[in-house]
Amino acid sequence: MKRIAPRSTLTAVLLLISGTALAAGAKVPLDQAQTDLGNMASIQRGAALYVNYCQGCHSAEYMLYSRLAExxxxxxxxxxxNLILTGAKIGEPMVSTMDPADATVWFGAPAPDLSVIARSRGVDWLYTYLRSFYVDPNRPIGWNNTVLANASMPHVLWQLQGIQEPVFETQTDETGVSKEVLVDLKLATPGAQTEAEYDRTIRDLVTYLEYQSEPAKLKRESMGVWVLLYLALFTFLAYLLKLEFWRDVH
Ligand code: HEC
Incomplete structure (x- = not known):
């Protein structure tokens, strides 16, 4: 018994290291989200998508409904x-009704809090992730993802996007070992939206997540315009002043 314990610790550490290496090796190029926090209609559409499709499992503990209204x-x-589907009060945080422990039992991993996900992952990562689910019969939930390999999250928007299947290619490395490599995803069953419409849906959703990660940014950006106008005005006044001062000199 005593001899096994250290060895299993070692195995765990090795597994952890190889897992990290795998995750790092499988870097896929990210598409540009092109979100625009100045587009209020996009944030509003994103919020509606978020409460309908995501909040069943994910919480945003730091976000209050009242803040959303404001x-x-x-x-x-x-x-x-329109946006409170959980029976919560307007002054309460946007928490999911699902118990995180249940998520672990059902999906094999807890659904993480998404309050600051756009800051930790970046908007391009989110935009690509939410468009990169594909069917994989080898996964317990039947879905996999090219950006987050072996993700435990099912593709909750499949009715909108449709069903993507992986395209494999046999590649041989310099040692002569060949293996199947996932090179592309193809839309095997179309969904309710076209590809362009689905891209826009995800852009709205990611714009909302970006806002949620830093609500103050919204005010900062609108204030930025006034700061620039103020500076422009004073540059102009300074210029007039200069003309006035130098008039007698010439
Ligand atoms: C049925 C439950 C469920 C729903 C609904 C759901 N998710 Fe998830 N989500 C999960 C689980 C479980 C994970 C953990 C996956 C993992 O770590 O493998 C996850 C992980 C994620 C991650 C990755 C977090 C990270 O950094 O690793 C993001 C981003 C995410 N979800 C966004 C969303 C968005 C956006 C929606 C709505 C369109 C949504 N999820 C709907 C269960 C769900």
Whole structure:
């Protein structure tokens, strides 16, 4: 018994290292999300998608519904009617009704809190991740993802996007060992949206997640415009002043 313990620790460490190496090796190029926090309609559409499709499993502990009303230019009644699907009160945080322990049992991993996910992963990563699910009969939930290999999250938007299948290619390395490599995804069953529409849906959703990760950014950006106008005005005044001062000199 005593001799096995250290060895299993070693195995665990080795597994951890090889897992990290695999994850790092499987870097896929990311598509540009091109989000625009100045586009309020996009953030509002994203919020509606988020509460309908994501909040069943994910929480955003740091986000209050009342803040949503304030920032998204909505009345509290509009938020209560359209965005609160969990029975929460307007002053409460946007938490999921699902118990994280249940998620671990059902999906093999807890659904992480998404409050600051756009800051930790980046918008391009999110945009690519949410468009890169494919069917994989070898996974317990039947789905896999090219960006997050062996992800435990099912493709919750498959009815919109449709079903993607992997395209494999046999590649031989310099030692003569050949293996199947995933090179592309193809849309095997179309969904309710075209590819362009689905891209826009995901852009809206990611724009919302970007806002949620840093709600103050919204105000900062609108304030930035005024700061620039203020500077422009004072540059102009300084210029007039200069003309005035130098008029007598010439
Ligand atoms: C049925 C439950 C469920 C729903 C609904 C769901 N997710 Fe997930 N999600 C999970 C689980 C479980 C994980 C953990 C996956 C893992 O670590 O392998 C996850 C992971 C993620 C991650 C990766 C987090 C990270 O950094 O590793 C993101 C991003 C994410 N979900 C976004 C979303 C968005 C956006 C939606 C709505 C469109 C959504 N999820 C809907 C269960 C769900």
């Amino acid at each position: 920032d998204l230019e909505l009345t509290e009644e509009q938020v209560e009617r």
